[in-house]
Amino acid sequence: MSARKILSLLADGEFHSGEELGAALSITRSAVWKQAKKLEDLQVELHSVKGRGYCIPGGLNLLEPEVLKLSLSEDNLSALADLQVHLEIDSTNRLALEFAAKQVPGFVCFAEQQSAGRGRRGRAWVSPFARNIYLSLTWAFDGGVSALEGLSLAVGVAASNALKELGGGNLELKWPNDLLHEGKKLGGILVEMSGEVSDRCWVVIGIGINLQMPSSAARDIDQPWTDLESVVGHSIDRNLAAGTLLNHIMTTLNGYQKNGFAAYRDDWQQMDAFKDQPVVLSTMLKQTTGIARGINNKGALLLETRNGIEEITGGEVSLRKQQQ
Ligand code: BTN
Numbered sequence: 357m358s359a360r361k362i363l364s365l366l367a368d369g370e371f372h373s374g375e376e377l378g379a380a381l382s383i384t385r386s387a388v389w390k391q392a393k394k395l396e397d398l399q400v401e402l403h404s405v406k407g408r409g410y411c412i413p414g415g416l417n418l419l420e421p422e423v424l425k426l427s428l429s430e431d432n433l434s435a436l437a438d439l440q441v442h443l444e445i446d447s448t449n450r451l452a453l454e455f456a457a458k459q460v461p462g463f464v465c466f467a468e469q470q471s472a473g474r475g476r477r478g479r480a481w482v483s484p485f486a487r488n489i490y491l492s493l494t495w496a497f498d499g500g501v502s503a504l505e506g507l508s509l510a511v512g513v514a515a516s517n518a519l520k521e522l523g524g525g526n527l528e529l530k531w532p533n534d535l536l537h538e539g540k541k542l543g544g545i546l547v548e549m550s551g552e553v554s555d556r557c558w559v560v561i562g563i564g565i566n567l568q569m570p571s572s573a574a575r576d577i578d579q580p581w582t583d584l585e586s587v588v589g590h591s592i593d594r595n596l597a598a599g600t601l602l603n604h605i606m607t608t609l610n611g612y613q614k615n616g617f618a619a620y621r622d623d624w625q626q627m628d629a630f631k632d633q634p635v636v637l638s639t640m641l642k643q644t645t646g647i648a649r650g651i652n653n654k655g656a657l658l659l660e661t662r663n664g665i666e667e668i669t670g671g672e673v674s675l676r677k678q679q680q
Contacts, residue, residue, distance in 0.1 A: 369415025427599025448492035456550035484573035506617025506655025514608035528629035634678035
């Protein structure tokens with residue numbers, strides 16, 4: 357029996373006796389107990405009280421493929437090869453890369469939890485169960501790798517537009533692809549390429565959005581962070597959030613495929629967290645200081661240094677404000 361069935365019964369946040377759960381699932385009470393133990397592996401907060409049964413305090417709002425598809429436009433629905441929701445996975449990007457290697461475009465994968473969520477620059481992405489959004493999808497682009505330079509920035513614009521539609525205001529983008537609110541990280545984007553680089557590139561686009569980060573999980577985050585529910589000040593339906601995010605992203609990937617990055621540049625610059633700020637750019641080898649002067653038509657950072665304006669393309673770089 358899958359853990360999903362018992363989770364669906366407990367999702368209402370009410371107490372359910374072992375007997376009741378056993379009857380609903382056609383299993384014995386001791387099998388219910390074993391299922392409850394498995395939920396602990398998912399780090400689900402499950403209370404077990406003698407005489408009352410089991411309860412997940414606050415309930416759960418699990419992702420349902422058919423519900424989140426309701427937020428997709430007709431065009432985006434028909435571009436889907438598959439839409440999977442995994443209770444637990446190592447990394448949705450890792451799975452999507454398998455489909456990119458098989459050259460399947462429009463494969464979409466969400467997870468309730470990632471045990472090895474990947475962030476940029478080899479960092480881990482903190483991915484607690486059924487609270488945030490972890491999404492990866494595959495896409496194919498023509499024009500070689502240079503046509504992909506601005507892709508993660510365009511995805512950043514799409515994700516911000518989705519979060520605005522869900523009520524988030526004052527969102528900022530930090531080059532190349534962090535989503536911030538008042539300087540705190542709200543989400544991140546990890547674009548990974550599959551296979552050999554040729555004219556047609558197979559790409560996985562991974563997005564993580566903090567929706568309702570539990571403080572127990574947040575202990576593992578090594579930078580200032582926030583979540584969308586704190587930004588908007590009320591709870592948000594996860595299926596609506598996930599569907600809205602996917603819809604904006606698929607629409608943008610289509611637009612990017614046809615017209616490239618230039619059409620997204622102005623929107624990106626409007627949300628530029630570091631516009632005209634003194635910054636430090638770090639690579640593995642060196643640090644460069646300068647003033648961030650926005651981005652060019654391809655998504656490269658324009659960094660004003662003593663030598664004039666340098667055009668910095670993405671990769672293993674990071675940017676931070678200079679301490680005054
Ligand atoms: C960053 O470091 O800012 C990028 C974070 C990207 C996290 C997302 S969560 C869904 C997808 N699967 C992963 O393993 N990583 C990305």
